[in-house]
Amino acid sequence: MIEAQTLTKRYGAKTAVDSVSFTVRPGRVTGFLGPNGAGKSTTMRMIMGLDNPSGGQVTINGRPYAKHKAPLHEVGALLDAKAVHTKRSAYNHLRAMAATHGIPNSRVNEVIELTGLGAVAKKRVGGFSLGMGQRLGIAVALLGDPQTVILDEPVNGLDPEGVQWVRHLARDLAAEGRTVFLSSHLMSEMALTADHLIVIGRGRIIADAPIQDIIDGQSKARVRVRADRPQDLLNPLAGDGVSSQILEPELIEITGVDPRRIAETAQRTGVLVYELTPLQLSLEDAYMQLTQAEVEYQSHSLSPTTPEATQITIPVEGRRP
Structure with a gap:
């Protein structure tokens, strides 16, 4: 289990992590987005004792990382896959x-096979x-079991095979009851892998909930309607709060209205x-x-183009939009 309590990290005048508290529990995959x-890497570095907090604390299985006598047996981490001696195999x-950590060579061979490194195990990492x-890097993380x-x-x-394997x-x-904490910018993979999400923005936790709760909490009813006179x-x-996108002459998407009401309205209006x-x-x-x-770093289009779909807001009857 990972527990952070009012964890804070400042670099001069900049606060990278601002008094965050969260718990990563065993038996489920917790995604970090x-x-x-936003402070993701800084938070992970503090969990692993690579950066000292400016305030608060974080523990792994009840102790700070540096207090564990055999940390590889407590926590395995992949933070920087390039942090290796390039001339070693x-x-x-x-x-x-x-x-x-007194880990036997038999375990080394196990993680090599588990991670698919058998064919290149004797080659230089560089x-x-x-x-x-x-x-x-994943083999190192799993080395101490x-x-x-x-x-x-x-x-x-x-x-793709490697992505599916991870x-x-x-x-x-x-499923074995371990604590799994992972970050990724691939939302499709996070949706398939994670059970629970912690979302950080500008150094603060902005969501900490099961993945479906986060999706449901951000969504309104949205319905695709294809009709002769939509x-x-x-x-x-x-x-x-009702809006619409015209996708094609006979195809629209309506947000803020449930399908039953749309069907009843269509029947009534012919x-x-x-x-x-x-x-x-x-x-x-x-x-x-x-x-x-x-979002601290905003991207902008080089050449604005006409959008594929026209977004309109449906006004309340009798009002001008």
């Missing part, structure tokens, strides 16, 4: 790590691809409906809504 510069790198370097595993961007550089690995570790539905459905599909908000959509005010 946030925009660039993968096998010798793992043997050197194992020697610090010649590894990004994906193979990631696999070595730890109760807690922390992985920062573990699928970076991996091929997904299953994280879920299998959690725009004839707009006035009867008008109301505060609109022939061919399709009425409730749409599920994706994790990426929910994340973007949740963090839109927390």
